[in-house]
Amino acid sequence: MDIYDAVNAKQILRVTKKVEDFACNILSPGRFEHSLRTAKMCRKLCERFLLDVHLGYLAGVSHDLCKNSSDEVLIALAKKDGIPFSSLESRKPSLLHGRAAAVLLQDRFGLENEAVLDAVRWHTFGRKGLCPLGRALFIADKIEPGRKGISKRVRKEILALDFHDMVIRVIEDNIIYLNETGKIVAPETLEMYDEVKAERKQGNICGNLSCG
Ligand SMILES: [Fe+2]
Numbered sequence: 001m002d003i004y005d006a007v008n009a010k011q012i013l014r015v016t017k018k019v020e021d022f023a024c025n026i027l028s029p030g031r032f033e034h035s036l037r038t039a040k041m042c043r044k045l046c047e048r049f050l051l052d053v054h055l056g057y058l059a060g061v062s063h064d065l066c067k068n069s070s071d072e073v074l075i076a077l078a079k080k081d082g083i084p085f086s087s088l089e090s091r092k093p094s095l096l097h098g099r100a101a102a103v104l105l106q107d108r109f110g111l112e113n114e115a116v117l118d119a120v121r122w123h124t125f126g127r128k129g130l131c132p133l134g135r136a137l138f139i140a141d142k143i144e145p146g147r148k149g150i151s152k153r154v155r156k157e158i159l160a161l162d163f164h165d166m167v168i169r170v171i172e173d174n175i176i177y178l179n180e181t182g183k184i185v186a187p188e189t190l191e192m193y194d195e196v197k198a199e200r201k202q203g204n205i206c207g208n209l210s211c212g
């Protein structure tokens with residue numbers, strides 16, 4: 001690790017501590033526990049797939065920072081990123097909680113790391129072109145040990161897969177769950193699904209590691 005990386009790592013650890021304290025105060029106990037479990041799972045995935053473990057933990061602990069915020073707060077925060085709202089987001093502002101959390105990380109905590117911001121911003125549905133850290137967070141959020149609807153056996157099966165197959169399996173299970181409960185699969189999730197499947201077919205086992 002050179003001096004630049006050491007300074008960066010220190011800054012990330014400092015931000016992580018502040019975000020964790022803030023999350024503990026602002027979130028319900030259950031949501032905070034979910035955030036911690038997601039952070040630990042994301043760190044574990046990062047370690048396994050050679051991504052930055054500190055960034056993985058930070059992404060996990062901060063991804064639901066705005067989950068308990070009102071629609072008004074979510075809309076006001078998410079507007080700041082300048083990205084137009086989709087029709088789904090306009091109809092259901094709670095879906096903006098990832099975008100709102102990314103804005104909060106930048107504005108309140110001064111975080112500039114694009115991989116973490118992107119991962120948090122798009123964690124609910126995933127997205128085509130999402131960086132590896134974002135994919136790791138997407139998986140961690142869906143399979144952390146306290147997540148309802150996933151058995152120990154299935155979690156173990158998923159954790160035994162390689163990175164691409166893990167994303168594919170998590171999305172496929174998610175599609176089955178959404179179909180069973182009469183909910184719509186977000187187009188962004190399907191686009192990521194197609195992208196990851198195409199990467200696997202091409203034998204691109206690392207995916208786009210440039211922003212991990
Ligand atoms: Fe979330």
Ligand SMILES: [Fe+2]
Nearest residue numbers: 038063064141
């Ligand atoms: Fe979550």
